[in-house]
Amino acid sequence: MPDFMAQSYLTDRDQALAAIGRARQLRSPLLLHAILVPGDEIFLTLWRGDDADAVDAATREVGLGPDRVVHVEELTGL
DSSP states (O other), rough: OOOEEEEEEEOOOOOHHHHHHHTTTTTTSEEEEEEEEEEEEEEEEEOSSSHHHHHHHHHHHOOOOSSSEEEEEETTTO
16 A cells, blocks of 8 residues: 655644644544654645545545645565
8 A cells, every 4th residue: 555645734743642642533545654844834744545535535524625646655674
């Protein structure tokens, strides 16, 4: 199953943690990682799901926007 990165604009740590909590309740797609860059107002989430549309819908469901969703490939785990 492919991986996708969603980029959202968010600066508040508590809002990010709340969104992560909601995302963990989803069965699919699966939230793998989340990175908050408060100085740049960016919240990056890495998901594993069927397609970009499913990830887009999931991020909207948990309140994250997103600004964009792109397909990514994990290279460090090779």
